[in-house]
Amino acid sequence: MISKPLIIGITGASGVIYGAELLRVVHELAVPIHLILSEAAVRNFAIETDYSVEEVRKMAEVVYDNKDMGAAVSSGSFRTRGMIIAPCTVKTLSAIANSFTYNLMVRAADVTLKERRPLVLMVRETPLHKGHLDLMRTAADIGAVILPPIPAFYHMPKTIMDIVHQSIGKALDHVGIEHSLFRRWTGATGKDGNPAVDEGSASYKERT
Numbered sequence: 001m002i003s004k005p006l007i008i009g010i011t012g013a014s015g016v017i018y019g020a021e022l023l024r025v026v027h028e029l030a031v032p033i034h035l036i037l038s039e040a041a042v043r044n045f046a047i048e049t050d051y052s053v054e055e056v057r058k059m060a061e062v063v064y065d066n067k068d069m070g071a072a073v074s075s076g077s078f079r080t081r082g083m084i085i086a087p088c089t090v091k092t093l094s095a096i097a098n099s100f101t102y103n104l105m106v107r108a109a110d111v112t113l114k115e116r117r118p119l120v121l122m123v124r125e126t127p128l129h130k131g132h133l134d135l136m137r138t139a140a141d142i143g144a145v146i147l148p149p150i151p152a153f154y155h156m157p158k159t160i161m162d163i164v165h166q167s168i169g170k171a172l173d174h175v176g177i178e179h180s181l182f183r184r185w186t187g188a189t190g191k192d193g194n195p196a197v198d199e200g201s202a203s204y205k206e207r208t
């Protein structure tokens with residue numbers, strides 16, 4: 001049986017590395033990816049990372065034009081396992097919260113919600129004014145998972161990638177993709193007063 005694809009959206013918030021690493025990990029896990037990149041995301045790859053857009057696109061089975069409103073993912077009859085937008089701008093959050101489906105990214109997110117499939121929004125902005133918070137509340141009310149890339153420290157991150165992997169691992173938990181990207185908390189009962197963590201370690205290969 002062919003595995004249902006995961007839709008990955010990448011928008012132009014700071015932190016497009018979250019989207020790139022998500023693509024890389026899901027690709028390694030052999031889950032088909034249908035990718036939508038916003039224009040602003042493409043610009044931010046050049047500003048913030050050493051990824052070329054070609055490298056990013058190559059990790060997906062299908063790459064859509066964000067203006068292609070006739071694409072498969074614009075219809076609920078095309079079955080997917082859900083959608084993760086990493087990172088998600090306030091602009092795209094706003095469009096999703098208001099079902100203002102002006103591009104394929106927002107249409108695919110809206111379809112994901114109406115079909116009651118998981119939609120994870122890794123919203124990135126700081127500080128947040130009340131309008132941003134209201135948009136997040138509205139999106140959560142209609143079914144989105146609001147998962148800002150906020151680092152945790154109980155897994156003792158040593159590198160930026162440790163921090164990135166913890167957040168994308170949390171996003172993958174919501175779309176039912178098994179991974180061992182970070183060590184999970186198992187209660188503060190470890191020896192020597194140290195926190196107990198499971199021994200899971202990342203199953204992905206480091207980027208070379």
Ligand SMILES: Cc1cc2nc3c(=O)[nH]c(=O)nc-3n(C[C@H](O)[C@H](O)[C@H](O)COP(=O)(O)O)c2cc1C
Nearest residue numbers: 011012013014038040041047089090091092124125
């Ligand atoms: C370097 C850079 C960083 C940005 N960071 C953010 C951010 O963290 N959050 C945000 O909402 N917008 C951010 N923006 C602004 C968005 O890119 C801009 O609003 C864009 O129109 C969003 O379009 P999109 O949602 O279609 O990607 C940033 C822009 C640049 C150039």
